[in-house]
Amino acid sequence: MPDRRAELHDVDPDAVNVLYPLLNNLYWVHLDIVDVCSKWVPRRERDDERIWLATQLARETVEVPMYLGFIHALGHTPNVSYRIPDSLNRYSYMKEVDDELDVVVGMNVLAQGVLGWVEHNQLYTYAPQFFAPMLETIAFDIGNLERAKVFMRRRDPERLGELFTGYRKHMLEITLPEIMPLIGPVMEAGVFQDDVVELGTERFAEIAAAVGLDPVAVMA
Ligand SMILES: [Fe+2]
DSSP: OOOOGGGGGGSOHHHHHHHHHHHHHHHHHHHHHHHHHHHHGGGOOSHHHHHHHHHHHHHHHHHHHHHHHHHHHTTOOOOGGGSOHHHHHHHHHHHHOSOHHHHIIIIIIIIIIIIIHHHHHHHHHHOTTTTTTHHHHHHHHHHHHHHHHHHHHTSOHHHHHHHHHHHHHHIIIIIHHHHHHHHHHHHHTTSSOTTHHHHHHHHHHHHHHHTTOOHHHHHO
């Protein structure tokens, strides 16, 4: 990880203060993602699907020091006590649950395909020089979501529909109320655009449609 302090002058000092909680959360999330991927790599029976997940695991291990580098560049250190409860609780659940389809919808769709997609794109657009290493993450996640879609299309569509409906409800009732104190100040500082919630909602519906579900039913 190169020293990115030199690029700090490109970031608004007011924005720097609101970036730390967000990046701190992403750092801890990524340690959990490494654990979740590590659990399922040896359990995947199909060779192609096992290789896809091993590829993701390798990528996520690179992203842990990437987030650490951003946090250090902002003059902070990681602090798990600032992590939002929904993030902590969702990953605790995903590390325990024995249904991998549940993990793929919770992690690859909600956490990475929707929340991470919004966050990474907004951060990179806001300060491309500072967040330059994030471009590889954005590129990787596009392909990774396509592989996750193939995984989901191979599974029971009824169970998949239940999971999408359940995570949509979770997003509305738990994730959004808990994440707003984190991203509200980021929006007020002008780092995130005002329509990030709408963007995330549309993205979730698009992914539902792409795996053969009725997005209207999922989003009802
Ligand atoms: Fe990641």
